[in-house]
Amino acid sequence: MTIARKTSAVFIALSLMWVYSPTVSKAIDADTDNQDAPAYELATLETRIAFPWSLAFLPNETMLVTSRSGTLWHIDEASAERTDVTPELPDLLADGQAGLFEVALSPSFARDRTVFLSWACGTLRANNTCLGKGFWNGSEITNFHVIFRASPDKRGNAHYGGRIAFLPDDSLLLTLGDGFDYREEAQRLGNHLGSVVRLEIDGTVPSDNPLISNPKAKPEIYTFGHRNVQGVAWHPQRQAVFVSEHGPRGGDEINLLRGGQNYGWPLVTGGVDYTGAKITPYQSLPGLTGPEYEWTPSIAPSGLMVYHGAMFTDWYGDFLVPALAAKKVVRLRYHDNQLTTEEVLFTELNARIRYITMHPETGALYLLTDHADGKIIKVTRN
Template sequence: MLNKSIVAAGLLLAGTASVHAAEYQVTPVAEGLAYPWSLAFLPDGGMLVTERAGRLRLINAAGELQAEPISGVPQAFVNSQAGLMGLALAPDFAKSGELFLSYACGTAEANHTCLASARFNGSALENTQEIFRVEPAKKGSAHYGGRIAFLADDTLLLTLGDGFDYREQAQNTANHLGSIVRLNRDGSAPQDNPFVGEQGAQPALYSIGHRNVQGLVVDADTGRVFSHEHGPRGGDEINLIEAGKNYGWPKITYGIDYDGAQISPYTELPGLEQPLLHWTPSIAPSGMTLYRGELFPQWQGNLLVSALAGKEVRRVMLKGNQVAEQESLFKELGVRFRDVRTGPDGALYLLTDSANGSVLRVTPTN
């Protein structure tokens, strides 16, 4: 249990000329969360946190975790990686109260990634309804994706996974597996989606060829969309997402199978996109933010990637659309990180991945 502030500094991984490790302090905000998965900041200064176990929790503006979970949450299929996952507030949340939740739904024999909309009235969810369901159903309880982010036109992106045992389907536009989809707020597919009009293709598809996308950021300044996904053994990726593009899985990969078998002899092929960055060995990237706060000016415009296996947050410095340098942060805490968010106060907020998970707040030491 983390019960006091921890003062530490980042460990530099690559380059020294233009990078200086930031000194920071880490303070627990809330503890006792069952595998917290996603975090959203409320206009009143509070926070909502999803627990993979199927609960939505409220931390009020005073920083107090409310004992009772929020009611009205859709029923999730909870097993292994399956459960309640992503959370995003609508751009007009302050007026509409609308939010969106991703979750596994169904049974062990037939389940999907699902998306629901609801209205938060300050204490409970109202008008909760499923608005999108990945097709087809699959067996098992792995690789759901689950991150949600809004584009400037008020449509939303939902990241998905390949279902683990269904990886070849990531190249099949007749289903949603291994893709990122773009949806209207009612769950319908926008008519200008890139695969609309392609015979047999799912109209919701935005990009294909993904393995298990659990990081998603829309740069409000430029409109760029960044995602990251888990590789198998090695080959974790950060990608710059463009409508209609194919990101290659499993035709190309920088990783191998967990038993050491080759998945593909190719790391690149014509017509398939290359990642901006790939990690071998895997760090297991699990969440991402683009820092635009004021507390850490040296992080301005950097991607910060939470990692499970790496037990770190990887700071990725960009030069245009290229990766310039990296830095490893928070390894001294020795915990698995599920998500990382930039708070409205400019602090960095971290979710730790455990049965007794925490929300942590990172601020400068000075």
């Protein structure tokens, strides 16, 4: 089945047995100063990657980095050498927001050497998000194959989600977008648009997925009612998974994921359409799960990490959110299970920041800038 139309603004009433109404911290032009920020140094490691999207550290002090244009790079930080190690990506579509997205290592990588990739697959007339995996042999990925393709196919080149995260039981979350022109589909359980799906690492459906007993729902769906989730992170102290989500004009969100819940898009939002038109009169409704934090105006949150390293110890447990439109990283302090004050970082780069991650041993931060000559920037404590 292919969706090949712009849907009209149809609101669908969905009832849930359990209602969650969190306290929302809303940031409006909350660019606070950095007087309490630790001194840091920025070092540019690479400047030749077209629109870098994701980075994963290998055990031998090298890294894998994706380029949205469709290339997977193997980079040695010490020697600055880089090698194209892109496996065959079936039906890769690289156009607009479409392309190669996330690279993620299996939680058991030391044993199974498995690498996961997500990408836009199909044609401009019929495409969606694909997930695949293969074996890293030290120099290339072998036996790469597709384990999941979101459905149905749709037109266009926007809103794919594409982020990957692993839960403590080693099941996998893949974030998906609403396809931009198909926002009402995010409220329909018979497709994957506007959802987060949960899979076993072989691509099969976990038997305890929250909607698996609903014959009208795609069994892979973990949560739904999302616009375009491009950040996902496990919080080890809270034992919970959080996502960052693009709103339209305003209404960017941090959400705490609870299996089976409806996060409201487009029935509720703090933003308006790009034309300035109102999408909905509601910012909350009974039965819909609201955000933990919200930005209006938009910052365009394109990733999410929870800091738990040894280098910036005063940031431990806090959220770091890279932003495209706002050209910064936002640090959100996490205290007593709430996101509180906001601190702005790395504005001196004057760059759209696509991604932030942490070296698992040193605690140093690595940033990816969203440009045709995209950079890898290493952040260390001064």
